[in-house]
Amino acid sequence: MNAETLRERTREFLDRNDPATTDRLEFLRARFDAGLAWVHFPEGLGGLGAERELQNVVDQELAAAGAPDNDPRRIGIGLGMAAPTILAFGTDEQKHRFLRPLWTGEEVWCQLFSEPGAGSDLAAVGTRAVRDGDDWLVTGQKVWTSSAHSARWAILLTRTDPDVPKHAGMSYFVLDMTAPGVEVRPLRQITGEAEFNEVFMTDTRIPDTDRLGEVGDGWRVAQTTLMNERVAIGGRPVPREGGMIGPVARAWRDRPEVRTPELHDRLVDLWVQSEALRLAGVRLRQQLAVGHPGPEGSAMKLAFARLNQELTGLELEMLGEDGLRYDDWTMRRPDLVDFLGREAGYRYLRAKGNSIEGGTSEVLRNIIAERVLGLPAEARVDTKVPWKDLPR
Amino acid sequence: MNLLYSDVEDQLRASVADLLADRAQPASILARCETDKPHDLDLWRTLTAELGAGSLHVPESLGGQGASAREVAVVLEELGRTVAPVPFLGSAVLATTALLGCEPADGELLGALGSGRTVGALAVSLATAPGSAFPSTVEYTDGVLRGRVRSVADAAAADVLVVPAVGVDGPTLHTVRVDQAQVTVTPAVSLDLTRPIADVTFDGAASTRLTGDPESALDGALWTAAALLASEQVGVADWCLTTTVAYLKDRHQFGRPVGSFQALKHRLADLFGELALARAAARNAADAVGGPEERVAALLANSLCSTVAVHAAEECVQLHGGIGMTWEHPAHLYLKRAKADQIALGTPGQHRRLLAPLVDLPAPR
Numbered sequence: 001m002n003a004e005t006l007r008e009r010t011r012e013f014l015d016r017n018d019p020a021t022t023d024r025l026e027f028l029r030a031r032f033d034a035g036l037a038w039v040h041f042p043e044g045l046g047g048l049g050a051e052r053e054l055q056n057v058v059d060q061e062l063a064a065a066g067a068p069d070n071d072p073r074r075i076g077i078g079l080g081m082a083a084p085t086i087l088a089f090g091t092d093e094q095k096h097r098f099l100r101p102l103w104t105g106e107e108v109w110c111q112l113f114s115e116p117g118a119g120s121d122l123a124a125v126g127t128r129a130v131r132d133g134d135d136w137l138v139t140g141q142k143v144w145t146s147s148a149h150s151a152r153w154a155i156l157l158t159r160t161d162p163d164v165p166k167h168a169g170m171s172y173f174v175l176d177m178t179a180p181g182v183e184v185r186p187l188r189q190i191t192g193e194a195e196f197n198e199v200f201m202t203d204t205r206i207p208d209t210d211r212l213g214e215v216g217d218g219w220r221v222a223q224t225t226l227m228n229e230r231v232a233i234g235g236r237p238v239p240r241e242g243g244m245i246g247p248v249a250r251a252w253r254d255r256p257e258v259r260t261p262e263l264h265d266r267l268v269d270l271w272v273q274s275e276a277l278r279l280a281g282v283r284l285r286q287q288l289a290v291g292h293p294g295p296e297g298s299a300m301k302l303a304f305a306r307l308n309q310e311l312t313g314l315e316l317e318m319l320g321e322d323g324l325r326y327d328d329w330t331m332r333r334p335d336l337v338d339f340l341g342r343e344a345g346y347r348y349l350r351a352k353g354n355s356i357e358g359g360t361s362e363v364l365r366n367i368i369a370e371r372v373l374g375l376p377a378e379a380r381v382d383t384k385v386p387w388k389d390l391p392r
Numbered sequence: 393m394n395l396l397y398s399d400v401e402d403q404l405r406a407s408v409a410d411l412l413a414d415r416a417q418p419a420s421i422l423a424r425c426e427t428d429k430p431h432d433l434d435l436w437r438t439l440t441a442e443l444g445a446g447s448l449h450v451p452e453s454l455g456g457q458g459a460s461a462r463e464v465a466v467v468l469e470e471l472g473r474t475v476a477p478v479p480f481l482g483s484a485v486l487a488t489t490a491l492l493g494c495e496p497a498d499g500e501l502l503g504a505l506g507s508g509r510t511v512g513a514l515a516v517s518l519a520t521a522p523g524s525a526f527p528s529t530v531e532y533t534d535g536v537l538r539g540r541v542r543s544v545a546d547a548a549a550a551d552v553l554v555v556p557a558v559g560v561d562g563p564t565l566h567t568v569r570v571d572q573a574q575v576t577v578t579p580a581v582s583l584d585l586t587r588p589i590a591d592v593t594f595d596g597a598a599s600t601r602l603t604g605d606p607e608s609a610l611d612g613a614l615w616t617a618a619a620l621l622a623s624e625q626v627g628v629a630d631w632c633l634t635t636t637v638a639y640l641k642d643r644h645q646f647g648r649p650v651g652s653f654q655a656l657k658h659r660l661a662d663l664f665g666e667l668a669l670a671r672a673a674a675r676n677a678a679d680a681v682g683g684p685e686e687r688v689a690a691l692l693a694n695s696l697c698s699t700v701a702v703h704a705a706e707e708c709v710q711l712h713g714g715i716g717m718t719w720e721h722p723a724h725l726y727l728k729r730a731k732a733d734q735i736a737l738g739t740p741g742q743h744r745r746l747l748a749p750l751v752d753l754p755a756p757r
Contacts, residue, residue: 252753259756268744268753272692273669280672283395290396299665362654368664369657373637376652 001039001050003057010036010061019067028070028104036062037070037103041087045099070105073336077147078102078109082155084228089172089213089221098153098174110151112142112175112199113222117392120363121382122157123166123219124390127201129158129173136160136173136211138181138204144357148184148197149333151177156206157222160215162388169387170218174210181205191349192329195337237285238278244308244347245274247340248315258318267318270311277303295372302364305354312348319344395675401466407443408470411435416476418722424477425585425725431549433511436478440508446484447506450492455503461616465623465678472627472701475586475725479511481617481624482546487512487554489616493609494565494602501552501567513550514613515568515592517543521738522614522690523746526607530594532559536574537566537594545736547590548579555599556610565606566599574598584732586725618737619681619690622674625697628730629670629704633663635723636708643713656711663704670700688750695743698734705730 013034017027031037032046036058041047062069072079079102086098101107118124127140138158148154154175161169175182181204186194213221241249252259252267280300287294316323327343339347355361369375382390397405415435424430440446448463450456457463464485471480483505491502491512504510516527530539537557547553553575555566570577574597582588602609637660640651651657670693677693680686705727709716716723734740748755 249753256754259754261756264748264753264755265741265744268748269695269740271751271753272673272696272744272747275692276669276673276696279395279676280669282393283672283675286394286396294668296665296668299661299668302662302665303669362658365658365661366654368661369651373657373660373664375637375641375657375660376649378652378654379648 001048001054003054006039006048006050006054006057007061009034010058014061014065014067019062019065024068025104025106027068029100031062031067032100032103038083041099045087045095046103070103075102075105075108077111078105078107078153081111081225081228082109082153085155085172085212085221085225086174088224091209093209094174094212102153107152108147108150110145110147110154110177110199111225112145112148112154112156113225114144115141116143120360122222123170124382124387124392125157125159125170126392127156127158128162129160129171129206131160131208132205134208136171136206136208138173138175138201138206140201142199142201143187143196145184145197145199146195148177148199149186150335153177154199155212155225157218159387160218163386164216165384166382166387166390167219168216170222171215172212172218172221173206174212175201175204175206176210179204179206186331186333188331189349190352191346192326193332193334195334237282240275240278243274243278243304244311244339244351245271247344247347248311248318251315251318251344255318258320263314263318266314270307270314273303274307274311277307295368298364298368298372301358302355302361302368305351305361308347308351308354312344312351315344316348393676393679395672395679397466397675398462401463404443404463405466405470408439408445408467409473411438411443412470412474412476416474418725421475421477421586421725422719422722430477430579430585430588431479431511431546432477433549435476436480436511436549437508439478439480440484440506444506445480446508447488447502448484450488450502450506454492454497454499456506461620461681462675462678465620465674468620468624469627469630469674472624472729473631475628475722475729477586477588479513479546479549481587481621482513482544482550483511485617485620486514486516486545486613487550487552490514490554490565490609490613491567491602493604493612494606495604498567498602505552510551511546511549512552512554513544513547514610515541515544515547515553515555516610516614517541518545518589518732518736519543519738520614521742521746522611522618522687524614526558526563526610527556528558530555530557532557532564532566532599532601535598536596537568537599538596540591540593542591543580543589544592545587545589547577547592548588550577553592554602555594556606557599563606563610565602565604565609567602568594568597568599572597582732584728586729587732614737615686615690616681618694618743619677619686621733621737622670622677622690622693622697625694625701625730625733626667626671626674628701628726628733629663629667629697632701632704632708632723632726632730633660633667636660636663636711639712659707659711663700663707666700666703670697673697688747691743691747691750694737695740695747698730699740701730702727702734 035048037046039050040052129136156173156175160171181202183200187196326345447456448459452458553568576593579590673693677689680689
């Protein structure tokens with residue numbers, strides 16, 4: 001499959017399915033069935049077994065024709081994490097049941113990994129799944145779950161064998177979020193709103209046919225999910241001042257009365273670093289385009305989190321007295337994080353999460369040091385003892 | 393905008409690196425730096441005559457290699473990585489670029505500089521930032537030069553100086569042969585042992601006055617050098633990180649390799665991240681030389697890369713512990729280069745002040 005054949009195929013599809021006259025959902029289903037959803041997936045599962053890069057050809061043609069998309073930001077967890085895991089570990093039946101409504105957005109997915117006692121140390125998860133005939137009974141608590149309140153399905157990491165070392169005793173399931181015993185509670189954050197949820201499961205029944213991968217192999221399945229999360233976070237091209245430097249630079253330009261020499265030097269320094277981070281992203285994509293992905297990506301999130309925090313802190317100081325006010329503490333459940341639609345105080349508080357979510361900056365530093373620089377791992381005491389005997 | 397290294401650039405880097413691995417070992421550099429010949433001119437002649445490194449961005453019509461500033465940057469990266477004591481910045485970057493800015497350019501002198509037969513230097517203080525006022529410490533009256541310039545990079549190795557001087561009708565630019573009694577070059581005790589500076593006195597020195605616009609020729613040389621020095625700083629930082637990582641894998645204390653302690657490995661992870669940003673900025677600056685974004689790219693890169701290089705060198709000394717404080721270990725050569733480079737062609741603070749109006753971040757009042 002080359003770009004020209006694919007372009008031709010996309011045009012033929014558009015001839016048969018006019019976006020202007022076709023119902024949005026019908027159009028998306030037809031697109032999936034035509035293999036144009038994600039061309040690198042296999043035929044029959046929304047793809048054509050083509051190179052991942054060729055997706056751009058399809059997307060360009062469809063965008064030019066004014067076709068609706070599947071609102072990828074809203075269903076990011078399904079697309080970026082659940083789908084590749086189901087593809088890698090699912091049975092044929094599971095793949096055919098789940099992937100189509102996942103991709104069209106008819107069924108939203110969420111991820112049940114982190115727990116109050118298993119954050120950076122994800123392999124410590126304690127949500128128990130106990131075999132009961134053809135089913136499993138699941139009891140436990142998950143946290144930091146975005147979209148749980150709108151999700152139909154979840155990918156779930158559980159402890160099935162507490163008597164073996166932590167990495168060996170986990171199993172991975174698909175959970176029906178409408179099943180009895182599943183309770184979703186909003187988790188209010190320091191910003192006042194609740195982007196995330198806590199999810200409680202009490203004797204929730206999961207059929208064994210909804211298991212992904214072998215019993216006890218959950219850690220390996222979860223690694224696939226997490227690797228795909230990193231790919232998804234990889235970053236898009238942004239223009240100069242496209243990131244958090246934008247509102248700060250605009251505030252500086254709009255409000256001459258706030259300018260001091262000290263703020264000026266900090267602002268220009270952060271402008272320099274923001275632009276260098278943007279250029280490093282450009283460079284990373286250039287490396288990818290020639291087939292030589294560099295290891296720098298892992299470091300970019302570190303810089304991104306630090307700069308967001310420094311910039312938003314500077315912005316509040318720049319505002320002086322107005323920095324004493326906050327736009328709105330009302331508890332809400334937003335669908336998406338909107339940094340730029342809120343005011344400086346919100347940005348300052350929400351940016352604190354940037355160095356925690358998706359791997360804390362401390363864990364990222366370990367990853368860079370050990371996997372990129374090849375430094376020896378920290379001595380560990382938790383990998384050889386049964387999970388149930390670990391201090392907690 | 394291409395921020396990668398092309399195949400040709402990689403080949404150039406490999407040739408330069410091979411030569412330097414053979415001829416610029418830390419022990420020999422250390423031994424040389426306290427002699428009265430701190431520049432390794434034999435190495436310089438090999439770099440220029442055999443690899444063409446002295447005239448990379450000189451057009452072929454003027455006897456050069458016809459390459460671009462990007463290739464100059466790659467060589468600077470390797471020279472930073474080895475702190476090889478050759479007059480590349482003074483001769484092949486500052487003096488050569490100033491000569492290229494003259495109209496017409498002196499092809500004969502450019503050829504001599506490019507081949508390494510003659511070494512040049514630009515007679516301005518190494519601390520001069522681009523955009524500075526035209527230097528006025530040297531006067532051009534009655535057809536001769538009088539005055540003094542402090543802190544000239546690579547002047548001690550130079551046969552010819554490119555000298556800005558103020559005449560009765562304003563700024564002028566000259567070439568001056570050093571082998572005349574009216575020119576005195578006094579080596580300074582330099583912080584940077586591998587790029588020594590010298591003070592130059594002109595006492596009625598004979599010169600050849602260059603034609604063209606002396607202000608733009610001088611300023612162009614300073615902008616190009618500021619843009620390209622960022623790549624040297626990347627080379628310095630890269631050596632410091634690589635060397636420190638290797639040491640922390642090997643060094644044991646408390647029964648463990650010290651690199652297994654998070655308190656240390658996190659610092660190296662941070663440096664790795666800083667270096668990723670610095671490299672992108674330095675490549676961008678080299679790519680932008682001569683284009684509309686040249687100044688923004690140069691100021692961005694130099695202010696960032698100089699800070700990263702100093703941080704890397706300081707971490708290198710600290711994380712080596714006691715051995716990092718010794719004269720015998722080469723870490724101090726890199727610290728001295730990094731700190732001197734931070735001042736060279738303007739400090740980060742000066743660069744940020746120059747950058748601000750170019751990106752519409754006006755200073756207070």
